[in-house]
Amino acid sequence: MEISAAGRLEVRVTAADVGKRVSVRRLSQGEDTAEKFTDTVGVLTSWDSGVLTITRKSGESVRIAESSLVAGKVVPAAPARRRGPSAGYRELARVAARGWQPVERERLGEWELRAAAGFTRRANSVLPLGDPGLPLDEALTAVRRWYGERGLLAYVQTATGAEGTQELLCAELERRGWTREVTAELWTGALAPVADRADASGVVLSRTADEAWLARYQRKGVSEVALKVLGGGPSVWFATVPGEGAEPAAIGRCVVDGRWAGFAAVEVDPALRRWGLASLVMAALASRALEEGASAAWLQVEADNAGARALYSGMGFAVHHAYHHYREPAPTGDTGRDGSS
Numbered sequence: 250m251e252i253s254a255a256g257r258l259e260v261r262v263t264a265a266d267v268g269k270r271v272s273v274r275r276l277s278q279g280e281d282t283a284e285k286f287t288d289t290v291g292v293l294t295s296w297d298s299g300v301l302t303i304t305r306k307s308g309e310s311v312r313i314a315e316s317s318l319v320a321g322k323v324v325p326a327a328p329a330r331r332r333g334p335s336a337g338y339r340e341l342a343r344v345a346a347r348g349w350q351p352v353e354r355e356r357l358g359e360w361e362l363r364a365a366a367g368f369t370r371r372a373n374s375v376l377p378l379g380d381p382g383l384p385l386d387e388a389l390t391a392v393r394r395w396y397g398e399r400g401l402l403a404y405v406q407t408a409t410g411a412e413g414t415q416e417l418l419c420a421e422l423e424r425r426g427w428t429r430e431v432t433a434e435l436w437t438g439a440l441a442p443v444a445d446r447a448d449a450s451g452v453v454l455s456r457t458a459d460e461a462w463l464a465r466y467q468r469k470g471v472s473e474v475a476l477k478v479l480g481g482g483p484s485v486w487f488a489t490v491p492g493e494g495a496e497p498a499a500i501g502r503c504v505v506d507g508r509w510a511g512f513a514a515v516e517v518d519p520a521l522r523r524w525g526l527a528s529l530v531m532a533a534l535a536s537r538a539l540e541e542g543a544s545a546a547w548l549q550v551e552a553d554n555a556g557a558r559a560l561y562s563g564m565g566f567a568v569h570h571a572y573h574h575y576r577e578p579a580p581t582g583d584t585g586r587d588g589s590s
Contacts, residue, residue, distance in 0.1 A: 258320035273321035294420035306410030334545035348504035350481035358382025374404035411570035426578035438566035449533030499526035503534035510538035
């Protein structure tokens with residue numbers, strides 16, 4: 250907090266600081282009627298009619314009455330990373346997009362509109378990495394029209410919590426009635442320690458997802474479009490740990506893209522969890538990615554998946570940023586459009 254030479258807390262944040270990362274302290278009244286201080290850190294996304302809105306790293310928006318502020322300051326755009334490979338948001342967003350490719354895409358300025366017949370939001374959402382070349386309302390109208398023509402709900406994928414992320418766009422979407430549905434996190438880590446965790450000689454690697462791999466995959470009845478998404482990317486590998494029956498004991502997918510290896514679809518037979526099979530799958534995929542010249546790793550995990558978070562943290566991964574999918578406001582009447590996750 251900012252403290253004056255006289256030792257008083259000071260508010261050194263103004264409406265001119267919208268778009269900057271700030272730290273503020275406010276005086277609030279608790280349930281026991283006692284007054285207490287509450288600190289909030291995030292991006293100042295608006296300051297209107299005596300109310301500040303701050304978007305935290307998680308994407309949560311906090312509204313604060315200007316009259317309750319007792320201290321505040323602008324802070325560095327992003328905290329220093331303590332571990333993991335150095336990378337900016339845009340680099341990772343592009344790498345992640347190449348690792349989960351749609352079957353159809355179109356440019357709208359620096360936005361990319363992506364569609365894959367509704368198979369996952371990641372492949373059926375806008376990736377807004379700059380200026381759409383139109384005023385925002387016009388751009389969103391064009392987005393809704395494009396997805397509507399394909400029988401799909403319009404989604405915009407945004408990110409928060411790192412330098413260059415899109416807290417301001419999140420706030421603008423919320424003001425226009427777009428709903429934040431899914432929040433997950435992108436984690437990064439060094440690749441070599443993942444490969445060193447286990448002897449993965451029993452893991453079968455393939456360039457294609459065969460029937461056995463698909464039998465373990467969580468999404469049953471995979472369509473031809475889904476197979477194109479799963480198989481798309483610079484250098485794609487599928488891992489299988491054979492099981493006693495028709496379905497594998499565990500599976501995984503990795504996309505190697507320059508220095509990056511991206512892990513996804515790591516799934517284990519529920520009866521065999523906690524036997525180290527997920528580590529085995531990732532070790533096999535990491536070893537192959539190292540052979541292809543990669544040195545850093547990324548993966549995506551939902552915020553409420555405690556088991557996966559514990560596993561990846563133990564492997565040396567750490568959160569880089571959060572990402573969200575915003576759904577268009579509900580249209581009038583039943584359109585029947587697809588909103589698959």
